[in-house]
Amino acid sequence: xxxxxxxxxxxxxxxxxxxxxxxxxxxxxxxxxxxxxxxxxxxxxxxxxxxxxxxxxxxxxxxxxxxxxxxxxxxxxxxxxxxxxxxxxxxxxxxxxxxxxxxxxx
Numbered sequence: 001x002x003x004x005x006x007x008x009x010x011x012x013x014x015x016x017x018x019x020x021x022x023x024x025x026x027x028x029x030x031x032x033x034x035x036x037x038x039x040x041x042x043x044x045x046x047x048x049x050x051x052x053x054x055x056x057x058x059x060x061x062x063x064x065x066x067x068x069x070x071x072x073x074x075x076x077x078x079x080x081x082x083x084x085x086x087x088x089x090x091x092x093x094x095x096x097x098x099x100x101x102x103x104x105x106x
Contacts, residue, residue, distance in 0.1 A: 055061070059068040087100045 055072070057069060059070075061067070083104050087095075087097060087104075090100050091097070
């Protein structure tokens with residue numbers, strides 16, 4: 001069984017090498033199939049992400065009944081407290097307070 005596997009593996013390797021050689025002889029460039037950042041070391045340009053429309057300030061604008069204007073404003077006012085609580089969870093994972101603040105400050 002091992003002998004048969006080796007035979008198949010060598011045959012596959014030989015066929016791949018032959019195909020690569022033939023493709024190169026035909027002028028086909030395998031590098032054209034890869035993103036440019038993998039070839040020359042520069043990352044591909046970032047794609048622009050469309051931004052969400054601004055909040056209208058009206059209750060129920062999203063269609064969800066819990067999304068009342070007063071609830072949204074209350075949650076937004078408590079957002080920093082939420083981040084502070086998460087920083088306590090980050091510390092045991094090796095993220096310093098300064099690093100957490102740097103990453104969560106706009």
